[in-house]
Structure formats: C-alpha cells, structure tokens
Amino acid sequence: MGNKERYARQILLDEFGEAAQEKLLSAKVLVIGAGGLGCPALQYLVAAGVGNIGIVDFDVVDLTNLHRQVIYSMEDIGEFKALAAAQKLNALNPEIQIHSFNLQLTNKNALELISGYDLVLDGSDNFATRYLVNDTCVLLDKPLVYGAVLRFEGQVGVFNMEDNLTKYKTNYRDLFPEPPNSSLTISCNEIGVIGVLPGIIGTMQALEAIKIITGIGQPLCNKIISYNALNNLFYDFEVMPSNISTKLFPTTELEILNFNYDWFCNSIGIQISIDEFDTLRTNEKVTIIDIREKDELPYIDEFSHINIPLSEIETCISQISFENKIVVFCNSGARSFKALNTINKIRPNCISYSLKGGIEEWKKKNTRKIN
Amino acid sequence: MKINIIVFGQLYDMTKVAQFTINEVDNTEQLTQKIMERFPLLSEFKFSMAVNKKIVHGNTILNNEDIVALLPAFSGG
Numbered sequence: 001m002g003n004k005e006r007y008a009r010q011i012l013l014d015e016f017g018e019a020a021q022e023k024l025l026s027a028k029v030l031v032i033g034a035g036g037l038g039c040p041a042l043q044y045l046v047a048a049g050v051g052n053i054g055i056v057d058f059d060v061v062d063l064t065n066l067h068r069q070v071i072y073s074m075e076d077i078g079e080f081k082a083l084a085a086a087q088k089l090n091a092l093n094p095e096i097q098i099h100s101f102n103l104q105l106t107n108k109n110a111l112e113l114i115s116g117y118d119l120v121l122d123g124s125d126n127f128a129t130r131y132l133v134n135d136t137c138v139l140l141d142k143p144l145v146y147g148a149v150l151r152f153e154g155q156v157g158v159f160n161m162e163d164n165l166t167k168y169k170t171n172y173r174d175l176f177p178e179p180p181n182s183s184l185t186i187s188c189n190e191i192g193v194i195g196v197l198p199g200i201i202g203t204m205q206a207l208e209a210i211k212i213i214t215g216i217g218q219p220l221c222n223k224i225i226s227y228n229a230l231n232n233l234f235y236d237f238e239v240m241p242s243n244i245s246t247k248l249f250p251t252t253e254l255e256i257l258n259f260n261y262d263w264f265c266n267s268i269g270i271q272i273s274i275d276e277f278d279t280l281r282t283n284e285k286v287t288i289i290d291i292r293e294k295d296e297l298p299y300i301d302e303f304s305h306i307n308i309p310l311s312e313i314e315t316c317i318s319q320i321s322f323e324n325k326i327v328v329f330c331n332s333g334a335r336s337f338k339a340l341n342t343i344n345k346i347r348p349n350c351i352s353y354s355l356k357g358g359i360e361e362w363k364k365k366n367t368r369k370i371n
Numbered sequence: 372m373k374i375n376i377i378v379f380g381q382l383y384d385m386t387k388v389a390q391f392t393i394n395e396v397d398n399t400e401q402l403t404q405k406i407m408e409r410f411p412l413l414s415e416f417k418f419s420m421a422v423n424k425k426i427v428h429g430n431t432i433l434n435n436e437d438i439v440a441l442l443p444a445f446s447g448g
Contacts, residue, residue, distance in 0.1 A: 033448050035448050036447070036448055122448075123448045124448050125446060125448040126446050127446045130446055147448070148444075148445050148447055148448060149447045149448065150380060150381070150445040150446075150447040153379065153380055153445070155445070174426070174428075175426060175442075175444075176417075176419060178417060179417075180416065180417050180443065180444055198447075198448065224442075226442065228379075235377070235379075235440065236424060237419075237421045237425075237426055237440065238421075238426065239426050240426050240427070240428065243428075
C-alpha cells in the first residue's frame, strides 16, 4: 500500500481497516458517464482509493452542466469530460490509475470495455445506454450500481449481485422490462434537475460500490431506493426476478452485438414524416408495407411496396424477407402506428416506422409538389 | 377493501396527487383498470408496480390496506 496516511480515517473504522483498504486498491471500477451522477461518484471513489478507475464519456463540458457537475470549472467548458475529469481526479489522488475512454459506449465496444473491470457504476443519461450496460453486465456477470435522477427524484440500487438472503440476482430489466415510450421520455436537459440531487444519488452509488468491493454492510442488492428531495421521503422497492424480462433480452455476445438499443429505446412506435419518408425511400433500401385491406383506396403505384393487411400481419410478416428498415402505412397513420408493435415484436432487429398522416397526406403533399 | 396508491416521478404530473385510494379491487389488473378510469392520462405511461414494496410481475392478488407504488423509469444522470 502506498501512502496509508491518506486513507487513515477510513482505515480507523473497525468494519473497514487495512483489509478493506487493500481490497479497494486492487479493485477496478468502470464509471459510465462523467456527468451529474458520474462526477460525484468518481470524486469519492478516487478519494477512497479505488486502485483502477475507468471513465467513459464522449460529451464536452457545457456551462449548463456546472450547477451539478461540480468537478468541472469554467476553464473546462468545451473540454472533453472524460479527459477534464481525469485531470482533476489525478490531482486529487495521484496514487491510483485512472483511464479515460473518450468515446460513446455502444454494443460494439461495451463487452470489451466492461470485461476489464470488476464493477460498473452507471451514471449515463439515456435509456439505450442503461439497457446496454445492464445486458452487458448480466452477460459478463459484473455487479452494476445503478442510479438515475430527474427533477427532485432519484433512484439508486444494485443489480446483478446475489444477496445473502434470497440468493437470486435481478437486473434492470426485472425492474423495467421495457423503456418508456419515446414521446414520453424526458431528460434532465428538457425538464430539469435540482443540482444537489445527482450529488446525493451519485455519492450513494459510490458508497454502494465501496461496500460491494470491501464486503462491508448490506449493499442494495435486488433493491431500489427512491429518494424525493422535496419532502425527504425515502421509499424502497424489492426487485423480483421476472421471466417477462427475458423476452427481448439479448443473452449472448452476438445477440448484444446485434441488438438495436437505439431502436429499442427510441422508436417503439416511431413516426416518420412525409418528407423523411420520401428521403428514406429514395436513398436507402427500405421495405414499404401497405397494411390496408386489399381493396382500399387510394391506389398506390408511385413507389414499390407490398400489401399485408393489418389483420394478417402477425402470420405473414415472419414469412417475408425484409430490408433492415421498414415503413408501414395506412390511410391516416393510425392503423400503421398500431401495426408497429406487432412488427417490432416479430422483427426486433429492424427499424420500423409508421408514415405520419398516412397515404392520404402523402398523396396531398406529392400532388402539390407536381403542381 | 381499500388499496393505498403512491405515485412516483412523472406520474405525478398526470395524477396531481402523490397518494390516493382505490376501493373494491381484488387484484392488480382490476386495480390498474380503476386507476386508468380515474386518471386516463396515465395509460400512456409505462410504470412498474410494487405491492407492499415488492415489485410484482403479472396479475397479483391484493389484500385490504395494501400499499401499491407506481414507479416510472427515468434516465437522467
């Protein structure tokens, strides 16, 4: 051990001692996102002496980050977060290893990155990354310390780690099998967050990580705590294993590589405008499906498409070969929007859109164009 | 038969109350239906349900004075 004096006040704790400090120094923790949650977590993990810390972030520091990401200063604005954070953290504790990964976590790099660490702390700010981190941690059997914030509320918990009592492991998909509808997904950028809150949740995540590594106390395995900053209410939830979560769950390396997280989290029920549709069909390979009944008007011969009535879509769709992108249309856009759910279930790896306003709107717009 | 409901996160925007009660339901399916009748805007949201602090999957039997929490996912970080 290097400089013991640095850690003297925690080594002093009976439950902690030199043994726990040694465990921290030999631990490897990957922090996803150096934002509101990641920054406070990183500061305490580094200060506590976690020996090897990875920071994943592709974003740059913005003035609107500073009310909650207090590791950064004015001079960091415009700098990459992963690099700026590493510089500050090195100054705080030069005795540990810090690796910056100035990149976006994707299903192409997640397995390799996460496999190099003992534990993952998720401080990301979007559902696609959250599901990717979760699935990768489940596959690689790594404990995941989860945290999320919005407005005045925060959640913290530990996934993929057996608790001594129940002996089962749960994960994010046991809590939230599916992400919210994209139109209702709101982020801190759009709806706000009180600056202190990610500081509280992020440091709770750091503490959970330290408890897991050192084996002290009872980590929040299979549990989520919800904290409301306005009325100081804590509420805990016990997460139970679910077989629902296994339905759309990529469980092998190949399945994770092929799983479209952006689609899964953003476009369940995604609509495409008339202009976007015209651009898409002229520039890319796309399967266009008319889901109206066979005799419905207006008749379309302006672009090639196939006709599968909504009533037959479930039986027909598995027998047809598709491009990676699918656009479905009906007269108004209502039935095609409904059809997306069925198509998404049967073809989870395709990106499917519903034509907004339907073919009637398309006809109107394209007639105007010709005139 | 009285069930106490607590809402979390953005669900509050739809209910405008943090807690309310629903009567005369035997299981979580019936409960969900009654909640949606009372707050139709909630039907657009996905949320997890906990009965007496345990997240439940599928239809679950309810008992008098159970506390049901509705928890939406949020992803801010």
